[in-house]
Amino acid sequence: MKIRYFAWLKRRVGVAEEDVTPPPEVRSVGDLVVWLRTRSPAHAEALAEGGAFGAALDRRTATFDTPLGEAREAAFFPPFTGG
Template sequence: MRLLYFAWVRERIGTGEETVEPPEAVRTVADLAEWLKGRSSGHAEALGDLARLRAAVDQRFVPLDSELGAAQEVAFFPPVTGG
């Protein structure tokens, strides 16, 4: 699974992209974020407060409780504001 990180999420993790193979127990976007927190202190910091994150699965915005299914790509980013 390809993961993409944007804005301050990318800065805290230290990369904009990585490829992972999550365990079978990881079924939702929130599960994925929880599992990723164990990869590094940067992951833990960036993904620590799920209320501050938005996600897209295969380039479609989704709620964090969405099932991953056969997702090829998941992106994490902060809420987007207009102006």
């Protein structure tokens, strides 16, 4: 699946997007975050526990409990600050 990062998450991870193949035991957004942290120290820092970031699955707002299902894209981002 494709993972997209925005704003400071993108800066910390070092890429705007990446294609990953999580193992079958990764079933929820929360599982995915825990698994992504193991990819590199930069991922671990960007997605650190307690960090203020939100998630979306296939562009729809998701929580850590949301099942990944057949989602093709997950996005992680800080709270929005437009306007």
